[in-house]
Amino acid sequence: MSTQLTKIIPRLGASALLGLGLVVSLPSQALPIDECIAPAAPGGGWDFTCRSVGKLMRELELVEDSVQVTNMPGGVGAVAFSNVASKRPDDSNLIVATSTVGVTQIAQGRYPDGADAMRWLAMLGTDVGVILVDDDSPYETLDQLLNDIVEEPSSVAMAGSSGAGGWDHIRALRLAKAAGLPGDQIGAMRWVQFDGGGPAVTQMMGGHVDAVSTDLGEIAGFIESGDVRVLAVLSEEPLPEPFEELPTAVAQGYDVTGYNWRGFYTGGEVSDDDYNAMVDTLKSLYDSEEWKEVAAQNGLVPLWRGGEEFSDFVRQSIEDVEDISREIGVIQ
Amino acid sequence: MDVLDFLVHGFAVALQPQHLLLAMAGCIIGTLIGALPGLGPVNGVALLIPLAFNFGLEPTAALILLVSVYYGCMYGGRISSIVLNIPGDEPAMMTTLDGYPMAQAGRGGEALGLSAVASFVGAIIATIGLTLFAPLLVKVAIRFGPAEYFALFVLAFATIGGVTSGSFTKSFIAAALGLLLGTVGIDPATSVARYTFGWYELYDGIDYIVALVGLFAVSECLLFLERDPDQATASLKVGSAVPGMRRAIACAPTIGRGSIIGFISGVLPGAGASLGSFLAYVLEKRWWGTRGRFGTGDPRGVAAPEAGNNAAAGGALIPMLSLGIPGSGTTAILLALLLSMNITPGPLLFEQQPDMVWGLVAALFIGNLMLLVLNIPLVGLFAKMLQAPAWFLMPMVTLVAFVGIFSLNNSAFDLYMMLAFGVLGYLLRKLDIPTVPVVLGLLLGGQMEFNLRRAMSISGGDWSILWSSGITIGIYAFAVSLLLAGLAYAMVIKKRLE
Amino acid sequence: MSDETSVEPAARGDRIAGAVLVVLALGAWWHAQSFVAGFMQPVGPGVFPQLVSVPLGLLALYLMIRPGINHRWPSGASLCRQLGVLLVLGTYAAFIEPWGFVPTTLVTAVLLLRLFGANWRQALPYGVLLGVSLYLLFEFALGIPLPDMPGLGV
Numbered sequence: 001m002s003t004q005l006t007k008i009i010p011r012l013g014a015s016a017l018l019g020l021g022l023v024v025s026l027p028s029q030a031l032p033i034d035e036c037i038a039p040a041a042p043g044g045g046w047d048f049t050c051r052s053v054g055k056l057m058r059e060l061e062l063v064e065d066s067v068q069v070t071n072m073p074g075g076v077g078a079v080a081f082s083n084v085a086s087k088r089p090d091d092s093n094l095i096v097a098t099s100t101v102g103v104t105q106i107a108q109g110r111y112p113d114g115a116d117a118m119r120w121l122a123m124l125g126t127d128v129g130v131i132l133v134d135d136d137s138p139y140e141t142l143d144q145l146l147n148d149i150v151e152e153p154s155s156v157a158m159a160g161s162s163g164a165g166g167w168d169h170i171r172a173l174r175l176a177k178a179a180g181l182p183g184d185q186i187g188a189m190r191w192v193q194f195d196g197g198g199p200a201v202t203q204m205m206g207g208h209v210d211a212v213s214t215d216l217g218e219i220a221g222f223i224e225s226g227d228v229r230v231l232a233v234l235s236e237e238p239l240p241e242p243f244e245e246l247p248t249a250v251a252q253g254y255d256v257t258g259y260n261w262r263g264f265y266t267g268g269e270v271s272d273d274d275y276n277a278m279v280d281t282l283k284s285l286y287d288s289e290e291w292k293e294v295a296a297q298n299g300l301v302p303l304w305r306g307g308e309e310f311s312d313f314v315r316q317s318i319e320d321v322e323d324i325s326r327e328i329g330v331i332q
Numbered sequence: 333m334d335v336l337d338f339l340v341h342g343f344a345v346a347l348q349p350q351h352l353l354l355a356m357a358g359c360i361i362g363t364l365i366g367a368l369p370g371l372g373p374v375n376g377v378a379l380l381i382p383l384a385f386n387f388g389l390e391p392t393a394a395l396i397l398l399v400s401v402y403y404g405c406m407y408g409g410r411i412s413s414i415v416l417n418i419p420g421d422e423p424a425m426m427t428t429l430d431g432y433p434m435a436q437a438g439r440g441g442e443a444l445g446l447s448a449v450a451s452f453v454g455a456i457i458a459t460i461g462l463t464l465f466a467p468l469l470v471k472v473a474i475r476f477g478p479a480e481y482f483a484l485f486v487l488a489f490a491t492i493g494g495v496t497s498g499s500f501t502k503s504f505i506a507a508a509l510g511l512l513l514g515t516v517g518i519d520p521a522t523s524v525a526r527y528t529f530g531w532y533e534l535y536d537g538i539d540y541i542v543a544l545v546g547l548f549a550v551s552e553c554l555l556f557l558e559r560d561p562d563q564a565t566a567s568l569k570v571g572s573a574v575p576g577m578r579r580a581i582a583c584a585p586t587i588g589r590g591s592i593i594g595f596i597s598g599v600l601p602g603a604g605a606s607l608g609s610f611l612a613y614v615l616e617k618r619w620w621g622t623r624g625r626f627g628t629g630d631p632r633g634v635a636a637p638e639a640g641n642n643a644a645a646g647g648a649l650i651p652m653l654s655l656g657i658p659g660s661g662t663t664a665i666l667l668a669l670l671l672s673m674n675i676t677p678g679p680l681l682f683e684q685q686p687d688m689v690w691g692l693v694a695a696l697f698i699g700n701l702m703l704l705v706l707n708i709p710l711v712g713l714f715a716k717m718l719q720a721p722a723w724f725l726m727p728m729v730t731l732v733a734f735v736g737i738f739s740l741n742n743s744a745f746d747l748y749m750m751l752a753f754g755v756l757g758y759l760l761r762k763l764d765i766p767t768v769p770v771v772l773g774l775l776l777g778g779q780m781e782f783n784l785r786r787a788m789s790i791s792g793g794d795w796s797i798l799w800s801s802g803i804t805i806g807i808y809a810f811a812v813s814l815l816l817a818g819l820a821y822a823m824v825i826k827k828r829l830e
Numbered sequence: 831m832s833d834e835t836s837v838e839p840a841a842r843g844d845r846i847a848g849a850v851l852v853v854l855a856l857g858a859w860w861h862a863q864s865f866v867a868g869f870m871q872p873v874g875p876g877v878f879p880q881l882v883s884v885p886l887g888l889l890a891l892y893l894m895i896r897p898g899i900n901h902r903w904p905s906g907a908s909l910c911r912q913l914g915v916l917l918v919l920g921t922y923a924a925f926i927e928p929w930g931f932v933p934t935t936l937v938t939a940v941l942l943l944r945l946f947g948a949n950w951r952q953a954l955p956y957g958v959l960l961g962v963s964l965y966l967l968f969e970f971a972l973g974i975p976l977p978d979m980p981g982l983g984v
Contacts, residue, residue, distance in 0.1 A: 192478075379972055504889050558905075727943050
C-alpha cells in the first residue's frame, strides 16, 4: 500500500514539501520564524493571532517559508507553556501566541513557571472587552444589568471564555464592584465557562445564560448580524468604525476598562541576537499597512510594544492582575 | 427559491474542470491517508492545508480540495476497519464490529461496497439537510444547553451495554474506565492537574487517537502472534464490491435511520461524528433485537454506523458555518482554514459569502459521488494488498501505526502510551471486555463532565437543573427505555443459550 | 469481535481483573479528594472522577463475585513472541529520536518481520523496503518531518 501511495502523492506534494525539507535540513542558525503555537483549539483569539500573523509574515516576505500553526490546547495555555519551557527553550524559530488571558493565568500561579521562564517578544494590537446580552433580553442598558446583580447577585448567570477568576470573569467582576457590589457578595454571582466567546454567545442566544463578558474580536459577527445587544465596551474611548456606536462603560459612569492585548513569547534560552531579530521581524509586520487592515477587520486596535519595553510591560501587568485577583478573592 | 439559485450557481463553480480535478485528487489522497491507522480526517486536512496555500489556491478551490480530503479520509478509515479490524480514526470504530467479521467470512468486498453506499447516502442526506434546513436547525441546536448535552451523553452511556454481544457488566466497566482515563490532564476550569503524577506530557490528557490505535492496532498485532502460523498466512478472500452495493438496497431503511440519527448528532456542536455512528449502530441493533446478528457480521451493522458517521460529518458543518462553532476535530480544522483565508464563519456567512457556502455544498455532493465511483477500483487495490503474506502485512500495519502516531506530536511518550494501550487492549480482549466503550469514554468524557459542571454553574449548585427542561426529560426517558429493552434482550439471549 | 473461537469459563482472569479495577477505582476516588475546588466552582474538579469511580468499583466488585467468560491465554511460545514484539517496539520508541528515523526503522522492520515468521532471507530485503517506503511516505509524500540521524540531513 505504501508503495502505491508514494507513486500518487508526490506529484502533488513534492513541490510543496521540498521547501520544508530544505529548511529542516539546514544547519541551525538564526533562521526566520517558521512555527507559531496557538495554545488553544482553532477558532479563538490565539488561533487567530497565529494564523493571521503567520500568513502576513509570509505574504510580506518577512520569512522564507510558510509559518506552520500548531494548535496546542490545554490549561488555558499551560500545556504550550510547559512544552516550550521543557522541550524547546532555545528554539529561535518558534513564537507562541499569548494575551492578557495568558498573563492572568501566570499572575494567578496557574502556569508551571513564572514570566521569567520565557522571553517576551512583542504585542501587535489589543482587543477590547464587551458585555453582551441577547437581542430580546430584558436588559436594555448596563445600568439595568448591574442593578440586578447588586440587588441579587445570584439572579444573573454570566458566561465567558475563561474560567472563574480568569480575565473575562475579572472584567465582569470589576464592573459589578464599580456598581457597588460588596466584596463578600462576589461569591454569590454565577459564572459559566465555555470553550470560547462564540460558544458562550450561542448559549446565551439559546437562553441558557443571561449575559456574556468576552472580547469583541471573537464575536464581532454576532454584533453585526444583530443577534446580540452590546451593553458596554470596556475601552477608554469609543471604538473606531464599524463599532463607533457601541457605548463604553466609562461613558455610562463605570470607570472600568479591560483590554486584551495580543502578542507573542518565545523560549527563555533564545540568544539575544535571535531575540532581537524576531522582535524586528514582528516590528516590520506591525508597521505594514496590511496588518492595520487585518487588525481592523477583526476588531483589534493596532498597538506596539516590543522587546525590553514589552517584557517590562508584561511584568507590570502580572503585578497588576495579581493585585486585582487578590482584591476579588481569586487568590489568597 | 434563493437557495436553489445559489445551489445551481454553486454547482457551476464546483463543476469547473480544475475543481473536479482537485476533488478527485482530494478523494484519492484522503482515502489513502484515512486508511493508515492513526491518521484520520483531522491529520488529512491539516496536512493538506499548507499544500493548498503553496499552490496559491483561491478559497473555493482550496475548500473543495480539503472537503474531498475530509470525506476521503472518512471513507479510508472504514477500509482498515473492515479489512484489518483496525479503525483508521475514531468514527470508523463502530464499523469494525460487524465489518471485520464479514471480512473474515470472505465478504470483505461486500462490506466495503455496502459501506460505500451507506456513507454516500448518509452524506447526501446530510447535505440536503444542510441545504434546506440550516437556519432552522441552528435555532433548534441552540436550545441545547449544558444540561441537555449532559443528558445526551448519559443516553450514549446508558446504551453502551448494547454495543457488543458481551456481558452488560463488562461493557459498563469498559465505559467507566474510559471516562476515568478521560479525566487525566489539566482541568481547564481550575487548572488543577488530575492524575498526571508530575508528567507534563499528560497535561493535555490522553490523546484518544493514541489510545484508539493502541487498543485496536497494537492489540490486534499481539493477538495475531498467537495464531497458528499455517492458518495465519492463508490470505483472506475479499471479493468484489458490487454485491455490497446491491445489498444496500435491502438495507435502505437501516441506512435512512442511521443517516437521520447521525445528522442530528452532527448538528449539535459538541456531539459530533463519533456519537453519530455510535448511536446509529446501537439504535439499529435495538431496532432488530433478537432478529439481528449484530456483532457477528450483520450487514446492517456496517450500514448503520457508516451512514451515521458521514451524515454527522455533514451535519457538523452547520454549526461550524453558521455559528463559527466546530462540532468535531475535523470541522475545527476546516474552521481554521476558513479563518486563515479571512472568511469568518458566523451568522452572516450565508449572506455575505453565498458563493463560498454553496460552492462548498456542491463540492460535498460531487466529492461523495466521486468516492462512490472510486470505491470499485479501490476495493481491488486493497484486496491485492491483503494477499501480501501475513509476515509482511502485520509488521507493515504496526509500523505505519507507529510512525503515524509519532508524527502527531513528534513525541516518544505517545509511542509508549500507545504500547501501554496496546497491552491494555490485549488484556481486555482476552477478558472479553469490549474496547469500544473505553474509547467512547475517553472521547466523550471531557464534554460530558464540562457540560455537567457548566449546568451546575448556571444553577448555582442546584442538581435539579439536569432534569428541568422538556428536552432533558425526553432524553432520559428514551435512555431508560433503551436500557430496559437492552436488559430484556440480554435475558432472552441468555434463556436461549440455556 | 475477536478471532478467538476457543472460549473457556476461566473465572480466574475476571477475578484478577476485577480486583485490579477495584483498587484502581478506590485509588482514583481517594486521589480525587486532593483536587481542590476552584474559585466559585459549585462542582469542583474532583466530583466527576469520583462519580465515575463509584460505578467502576461496584461493577468490578460484581465481576469478582460473578466472573464471566475469558478467551484462552497464550501459550509459552506465543507469549515469548508477544513480549519480543513489545520489547522491539519499546526500544524503537526509545531510539527513534536520538538515533534518527532511518536506522531505527530499518532495524525495527527487519526484527518485526522475523518475529512475525519471516525467515532472514525474506526479512532483510522486505524490512529494508518497508523502512525506506515509510520514510519516503512520511517525509516526502505527507511532508511530516521525521527525526534526522545525528549530524546528517536524513
